[in-house]
Amino acid sequence: MKMFVTGAVLLASLALAVPAHAAPGQCSMTGYGSFDCDVTADGGGITFALPDGQVFVFAHLADGAGLGYLNPAEPESSRYPAELGAFLPVEGEDGCWLGEKDSVKFCAALMQ
Secondary structure, eight states, X not given: OOXXXXXXXXXXXXXXXXXXXXXXXXEEETTTEEEEEEEEEOSSEEEEEOTTSOEXXXXXXXXXXXXEEEEOSSOOTTOOOEEEEEEEEOTTOTTEEEETXXXXXXXXXXXO
């Protein structure tokens, strides 16, 4: 039986997780659907790889809100991550955030 940790519990675990560690989970993002992922929590946000190899980074700021970035699958020294803008928690959908800029939605849940 799979159990997932989402929402406030996920964010609380992020706040307590100073060293980065990856844990198996379930992720989804606009344009990618749902997929198995390894969620890395480092105390300041979460990171997971997308099915196409790009890496999504959510940098937590305050009150569950943060900034989203996409790192290319094949990073180059001269290429910066794409900034996706501010993300706010989706009311009624624990573990999901919606981007204000392009309405990109992502969800992340850790298996427990």
